[in-house]
Amino acid sequence: MISVDKALAELFALVQPTAHETIPLLAASGRVLASDVTARRDQPPFPASAMDGYALIAEEADLHAQFKVIGESAAGHGFAGKVKPGQAVRIFTGAPLPQGASRVVIQEDVERRGDLITITDAQTGGTNIRPQGDDFKAGDGIRAPRVIGPADLALMAAMNIAHVPVHRKPVVALISTGDELVMPGEMPGRDQIIASNSFGIHAMLAAWGAEPRLLPIARDNRASLETAFRLAKGADLVVTIGGASVGDHDIVGDVAETMGLDRAFYKIAIRPGKPLMAGRMGDAAMVGLPGNPVSAMVCARVFLAPMIRAMLGMGADRAAERMAVLTHDLAANGPREHYQRARVENGRITVAGRQDSALLSVLADANALAVSAPNADAQPAGTEIRYISF
Amino acid sequence: MISVDKALAELFALVQPTAHETIPLLAASGRVLASDVTARRDQPPFPASAMDGYALIAEEADLHAQFKVIGESAAGHGFAGKVKPGQAVRIFTGAPLPQGASRVVIQEDVERRGDLITITDAQTGGTNIRPQGDDFKAGDGIRAPRVIGPADLALMAAMNIAHVPVHRKPVVALISTGDELVMPGEMPGRDQIIASNSFGIHAMLAAWGAEPRLLPIARDNRASLETAFRLAKGADLVVTIGGASVGDHDIVGDVAETMGLDRAFYKIAIRPGKPLMAGRMGDAAMVGLPGNPVSAMVCARVFLAPMIRAMLGMGADRAAERMAVLTHDLAANGPREHYQRARVENGRITVAGRQDSALLSVLADANALAVSAPNADAQPAGTEIRYISF
Structure with a gap:
């Protein structure tokens, strides 16, 4: 043996x-990335507002200071001009920060009358600006191999990667x-x-x-x-x-x-x-x-x-093992590596009483296989043992 | 709020x-069983041999006893006759036990010469027979609702359930x-x-x-x-x-x-x-x-x-929470329930340092969301905290 x-x-x-093939991003969920992909742009691609509020010059953001609202920067529609002293631009979350501005004062901290705003709360925290490339920069990569999960899909989309190299x-x-x-x-x-x-x-x-x-x-x-x-x-x-x-x-x-x-x-x-x-x-x-x-x-x-x-290019390894705590005593093992049907709940593992290999009904109740090394000693309840998911 | x-x-x-629909068994993996299904037959459907060997009358299975081999029972091809005293039937794993027989002597425990076998090892253990209905009996059921896993598919197949009611x-x-x-x-x-x-x-x-x-x-x-x-x-x-x-x-x-x-x-x-x-x-x-x-x-x-x-008919519950042990101290929470990106490895949870909600790159590295109740106290490293898979 x-x-x-x-x-x-x-x-x-x-x-x-298997060979590589290139597929549309939307079809790539659960597939294995076959070669590294890299971001085609920075995210955010410009300094962006993290809040709804007013963009202005940071050094001027004193309590009771007044500003004239000269325009608006919305997501997808930035403000084309430049913010000068005494000026502010209405800005929304995710919108590009106008040139000249260096702080966003959130809308709850100002009073607005017509084209004028007054700061009503002292500005102490951060600037409410997300720097360009804060999330990732052009050239930042996702390394292969990797099973592509939902968050990877979102990240690749944001990186403007429309097609993905995967293993067939x-x-x-x-x-x-x-x-x-x-x-x-x-x-x-x-x-x-x-x-x-x-x-x-x-x-x-x-x-x-x-x-x-x-x-x-x-x-x-x-x-x-x-x-x-x-x-x-x-x-x-x-x-x-x-x-x-x-x-x-x-x-x-x-x-x-x-x-x-x-x-x-x-x-x-x-x-x-x-x-x-x-x-x-x-x-x-x-x-x-x-x-x-x-x-x-x-x-x-x-x-x-x-x-x-x-x-799928993920390497040559035995099934990934995890650890769980036995809820009961486990008998010593014979000369063969033993995979016993078991249930794992919240880090605790219970090995099924009947291990007859003809019993599908026992298998259907299992969510794990407890792994015992050849000739392993008996294990008391409370011991951490190895298992693989099933 | x-x-x-x-x-x-x-x-x-x-x-x-959603409404029920009936689909072929092979397409049912991962679908949700919408109503109970029941076995159409016993499994095994007949008393079956658990080993390769010889079927004979249990009371005669003495050391050195001799038997005449009168036929064969293979999987799919049972022996049509009846085993009488002094007789044995060659039998294979899974094959129907012939009428009259009440024990299977494994082939390693006999010596065969032509049509004659002699028992060479004392018979002490079980009969090596799987009783009819040992795995399940006709009418035994699988309860809905249930996400149909691979072992459920195998079990339903064995129950001769060719089409499955699932939620659309x-x-x-x-x-x-x-x-x-x-x-x-x-x-x-x-x-x-x-x-x-x-x-x-x-x-x-x-x-x-x-x-x-x-x-x-x-x-x-x-x-x-x-x-x-x-x-x-x-x-x-x-x-x-x-x-x-x-x-x-x-x-x-x-x-x-x-x-x-x-x-x-x-x-x-x-x-x-x-x-x-x-x-x-x-x-x-x-x-x-x-x-x-x-x-x-x-x-x-x-x-x-x-x-x-x-x-999908699985009930109205919040996302299933599990427990994992903090690898580091966790700050007290504010007034809102907080879901922080985290990684769980082997029952230990590490919350990501940057929780800015614009960072997809952090999300892609997470496999869990740590759950903090509103106004939860700070938690020291080593505490068990709640998380949901991500």
């Missing part, structure tokens, strides 16, 4: 970052295998069950930034499997579910090998899971997940998610 | 849950207003800036489960605003950005009122933010956000996100 880290290293060797979404073909499977909505035979993992893994792949393609169920015979692999053509990654152990009925690997798979079997020290088939198959990477419902979903989280991240 | 909670109550009164995505029309704005990619005039909030809020709305529609920028004149409001027709919620305070140039509310808005202004005790315009406008709810870049994004998170949740 090999460790989870060793297995991940083998899997990372099968993939590479890796296309993942998803093949469930087995004579026992039918699709949801079909009538299963007496000995059949409904394909389920593929639906869960499809949703996870999409959430991780891949473009999943669910292919028809492949039956346990050569012709059906060959058809499925042919339909997977063009994918960056081909994932089979089931038939990846070494049982008498597991012909997935055999067929994949005749179709060009450079096959390796990894017996991985992981629970749930263990056997994983992987290799290069033409232009694609190929991974065979176990067919057991929960094993498939957990192995997808532990192995496929980091592969997708690597394909 | 009214409290954030009072303002939210006013906003919740403007909306109602609320359509949100997004209108940026202001003569100072141009779209990213356009050449701004001397006094202009690039529309940015609308891009960030568009991405947030989509992430919250709404269907955002970005409309063209509306200018600060009646004709342009009327055109924008007309384009918003059909939306469940119309959101304007900018022009929602009560300055001389804020004609958004005036125009909306002539087009049927039952207008209210809320001066809310919140930082950043404060003025919010809201009301019913024909068939839609309408909210006017402040135009300041950061205020708009924060008010969207604090007010719009809970409104979208309510429209």
Whole structure:
């Protein structure tokens, strides 16, 4: 058996970052920035008022001083002239500061009569002016790689970046295998069950930034499997579910090998899971997940998610771990790295009582997988342990 | 001024849950389940083997006992006959247990010669059989409302639920207003800036489960605003950005009122933010956000996100708060509820040094908003404080 880290290293060797493509900013939410972008301008692009009020010369802003209002500066419509001694310009939040002015007195601090204003409160605080480039300057950058979030979108918009270089979404073909499977909505035979993992893994792949393609169920015979692999053509990654152990009925690997798979079997020290088939198959990477419902979903989280991240140019790392405090005692672990379904609430983690890897109902209640190192000691309640989100 | 909670109550009164629609399971990821669904069958649908091995009569499973292998039960292809004393059936993981059998001896515990097997290890543990309905039983349900996650999708698939009742995505029309704005990619005039909030809020709305529609920028004149409001027709919620305070140039509310808005202004005790315009406008709810870049994004998170949740049938609650430990001292708060940009890492929260509400660059580095109650005392480093994700 090999460790989870060793297995991940083998899997990372099968993939590479996808090509760059340039897309409109509005479509870039959740995508991975592929190369640095830089601001095309300062923000604000001019010294701007931070408040509604009157722009004037700072040195003149004494209590009871009077000024003549000579014009107005509104957002989008600055004042063209220059403010001279004894003069003020009506100004609104975000509007350009007129030439000559060096302070904005907020409207609550003046009394206005016709074209005249009088300062009614002593001016003590800041100037209420945002300097040019206060937020960012032309040439300031956003570094790649980075998952583009809502605030990044707003920032790039403000930087006048209308198109964004991102990594192409890796296309993942998803093949469930087995004579026992039918699709949801079909009538299963007496000995059949409904394909389920593929639906869960499809949703996870999409959430991780891949473009999943669910292919028809492949039956346990050569012709059906060959058809499925042919339909997977063009994918960056081909994932089979089931038939990846070494049982008498597991012909997935055999067929994949005749179709060009450079096959390796990894017996991985992981629970749930263990056997994983992987290799290069033409232009694609190929991974065979176990067919057991929960094993498939957990192995997808532990192995496929980091592969997708690597394909998105985010580096080759195991799934990001966080810490939470155990609400109960946790038994010692056996020789395999153990991923147990758990619920994390407000920094506290409760591991589910039943860890049978066939129980989807337990999985649906989980939002985390507690991670136990091989041969880890028992942990008392109150200990901080590692987990990954699920 | 009214409290954030009072303002939210006013906003919740403007909306109602959207209608139900039924969609294919594969499209249901991230959608909100609108009514309970129930399993159409047991899982497993028959007593099933948990291992690869031999099915036989439990009472006969003594060390050195011999059995004749009379057939095979594979996934999808059960054994049609009955296991009698002295007989065994070759069986694979997930396959139906044959009639008469009451234990599976794993293949590692037998020696096979032709049609004969001999038990080579004493049988002490469980029977290696998953009882029918061990995961769930026909009629077991998933309760609405619930955001449908990957494991829910897998569980519903296993339950043979091919179509799912969900709440229709609320359509949100997004209108940026202001003569100072141009779209990213356009050449701004001397006094202009690039529309940015609308891009960030568009991405947030989509992430919250709404269907955002970005409309063209509306200018600060009646004709342009009327055109924008007309384009918003059909939306469940119309959101304007900018022009929602009560300055001389804020004609958004005036125009909306002539087009049927039952207008209210809320001066809310919140930082950043404060003025919010809201009301019913024909068939839609309408909210006017402040135009300041950061205020708009924060008010969207604090007010719009809970409104979208309510429209998705998830109840009327303020944004879910979590707790994290301060890495530094935090100053006392003023009279308004304060949402400060912050970073949370592993349960520890660091509030950004610059909270100027014009700084998008600070916002893009934040992943949380620290929440301070009105007039909250100063908090020393090490205190647990509230935050919302951002």
